[in-house]
Amino acid sequence: MITRPRRLRANPLIRGMVRETRASADSLIYPVFFEEGSNIKAPIAAMDGQFRYSPDRAKEIADQCLEHGVNKLLLFGIPKEKDEKGSQAYAENGIVQQAVRALKKEYGDQLYVITDVCMCEYTSHGHCGILCGHDVDNDETLQYLSKIAVSHAAAGADMVAPSDMMDGHIAALRGGLDENGFKNTPIMSYAVKYASKFYGPFRDAAGSAPSFGDRKTYQMDPHNLREGMKEAAIDEEEGADILMVKPALSYLDVIRELSYNTNLPIATYSVSGEYAMIKNAGKAGLIDEYGIMCETAASMYRAGADIIMTYYAMEIADAIRKGDIG
Numbered sequence: 001m002i003t004r005p006r007r008l009r010a011n012p013l014i015r016g017m018v019r020e021t022r023a024s025a026d027s028l029i030y031p032v033f034f035e036e037g038s039n040i041k042a043p044i045a046a047m048d049g050q051f052r053y054s055p056d057r058a059k060e061i062a063d064q065c066l067e068h069g070v071n072k073l074l075l076f077g078i079p080k081e082k083d084e085k086g087s088q089a090y091a092e093n094g095i096v097q098q099a100v101r102a103l104k105k106e107y108g109d110q111l112y113v114i115t116d117v118c119m120c121e122y123t124s125h126g127h128c129g130i131l132c133g134h135d136v137d138n139d140e141t142l143q144y145l146s147k148i149a150v151s152h153a154a155a156g157a158d159m160v161a162p163s164d165m166m167d168g169h170i171a172a173l174r175g176g177l178d179e180n181g182f183k184n185t186p187i188m189s190y191a192v193k194y195a196s197k198f199y200g201p202f203r204d205a206a207g208s209a210p211s212f213g214d215r216k217t218y219q220m221d222p223h224n225l226r227e228g229m230k231e232a233a234i235d236e237e238e239g240a241d242i243l244m245v246k247p248a249l250s251y252l253d254v255i256r257e258l259s260y261n262t263n264l265p266i267a268t269y270s271v272s273g274e275y276a277m278i279k280n281a282g283k284a285g286l287i288d289e290y291g292i293m294c295e296t297a298a299s300m301y302r303a304g305a306d307i308i309m310t311y312y313a314m315e316i317a318d319a320i321r322k323g324d325i326g
């Protein structure tokens, strides 16, 4: 007797009925880069199709997202001036703070604005914290991260997302937010963040590559899974509301494992290198860009991600609507 799984693949209707992974545009977050100045929409060379905007043009990209049904943004800032202590990261009129204000003023509750909390775009040395010699001083850095989160919340951010990988960061942010009247601002932690070469194009886009050394003393070793569960458990214990695994594609096993280990929503960040590989291989005619975008997005949802941050957010939202994903 032949067992016939093909019976349930006979046509699109039945395939749609038995599909195990359902996706929704509600789960998509689009990352946007802002730089200081006015009337800027500058193409990012390393990330074809992505741009850096000045805050006065925030509406342009937000409108575009909303047209595609994407109503969540993750904001990154590129300041004019960098210094040792990354002071523009927590300046009242810093670049992210300006962009948040512009967006919240225009859209109110129609757009959910999340901010990346980190120092690497703001420090002259490009590391994610305050240096002591050649190392990042963990505990000294915590108070700065907390200040950044509070200043984002004060500007109107709906959610903060710390990507620094310092120990104790969630507790520090939660404490700072609570003390300053932001006890209802959720924290999405980049809890399981690997020291990855997939961030290459982003560092080009944000000008945030470390000027010496690497990030391996704070970001995780790509070989480790159990350590990821430890990081996630610590952040959950400290009060994170959402846990993130980053990057996505090479870490689908980590997403799956985390789904067995937490009751929090799980996010994953399909990072710049993942985007650039698919985009450029597509442009070179080597792969079907749209098809691979759909397949990789489906794999992230299938692995257990509830939320995806991706530079393809608008295209994925369209693909979901067409039934090509979920």
Ligand code: PBG
Pocket (backbone or CB within 6 Å): 116, 118, 120, 128, 163, 164, 198, 199, 200, 201, 202, 203, 270, 271, 272, 273
């Ligand atoms: C900041 C940060 C990085 C990314 C998100 N937040 C860069 C890094 O850690 O070097 C990478 C995002 C991407 O590659 O798309 N720490």
